[in-house]
Amino acid sequence: MRRRRGATEDPVYALAMVSSTSSAPAAWPGEPIPRSIVTIGLDHQLRARLGALSRGRTLAIGFYTSRCCSSVAVGDLTVAWVDRAPAPGSVALAPLEGVPVVADRRLIELLRDAGPTLVLGGPVFARRLALRLERPELWIDFLGRPAALRD
Numbered sequence: 001m002r003r004r005r006g007a008t009e010d011p012v013y014a015l016a017m018v019s020s021t022s023s024a025p026a027a028w029p030g031e032p033i034p035r036s037i038v039t040i041g042l043d044h045q046l047r048a049r050l051g052a053l054s055r056g057r058t059l060a061i062g063f064y065t066s067r068c069c070s071s072v073a074v075g076d077l078t079v080a081w082v083d084r085a086p087a088p089g090s091v092a093l094a095p096l097e098g099v100p101v102v103a104d105r106r107l108i109e110l111l112r113d114a115g116p117t118l119v120l121g122g123p124v125f126a127r128r129l130a131l132r133l134e135r136p137e138l139w140i141d142f143l144g145r146p147a148a149l150r151d
Contacts, residue, residue: 038108041117042096046129050097050118053129057081059096059118061103061111061131065143073143077107079118079129107142114138 042050060082065075082102090102096118103111115134120127133139 038093038103038111038116040093040096040101040111040131041115043117043119045120046118047097050099054081054099057083058086058100058102059129060086060090061101061107062087062090063104063107075143077131077139079131081129110138110142 046053058081060078060080062078062080063075064078065073068074086102087104089105091105091108093101093103095101113135116131117134119130119132121130121132122128
């Protein structure tokens, strides 16, 4: 499977969710969206630990997609810590527990409607950040859009 470029270079596979509120997102770098249109929930296990986990880094939400058998799009959401400026096309969202958050501009509508929550995913010995979507079917719809496959 060929990986397509998303908002992050080193993806941590995600299930879905983020938070922010404004009808006209500003491009990164810039001021965070003052009242985001996307609300990202935060799992209770992360509430007290997110700042320590960040170690001064930014939380970047992105995605990758690929075509399989020429007609089916597959992909996943990604959540990663980044030290550098996020990729072009990223949008600053409202901070979570004081941690800066950016997301790929193409994900704003999905994040707004799907009800994402930031959780710890993976096996106990290899925990990582992930997004869980309240409405995961919207991710499938997103993959069906042509814009999801464009860089």
